[in-house]
Amino acid sequence: QVQLVESGGGLVQAGDSLRLSCAASGRTFSSRGMAWFRQAPGKEREFVAGISWSGGTTYADSVKGRFTISRDNAKNTVYLQMNSAKPEDTAVYYCAADRSVVRGLRTTVDAYEYWGQGTQVTVSS
16 A cells, blocks of 8 residues: 655746655555646646656656656655746646556556645646
């Protein structure tokens, strides 16, 4: 079992930076791909960024060059550094852990079994 707790959300202005953190419990963290998804009101949950168990990363086109995902296996924590925030980044951000261990990085909701409670990010114009 993996439990995830996000933190770091809040209200920022367009162009500002914000860092989200996701603390994980369980002994398999370092063997799992981790990802950030987001969901805006009235929209489906969408992939934002992911990092594989081996450190490879991938990003949605909408955040490429602005967001950076990283992980610290010693702290069982994954981060999402958000720079140059835009109003369209406003959403609830969820941390997720892959249902399988030692797998290639995946970007679909159904690949992830463990989810945090979400943290609200609001970017004002």
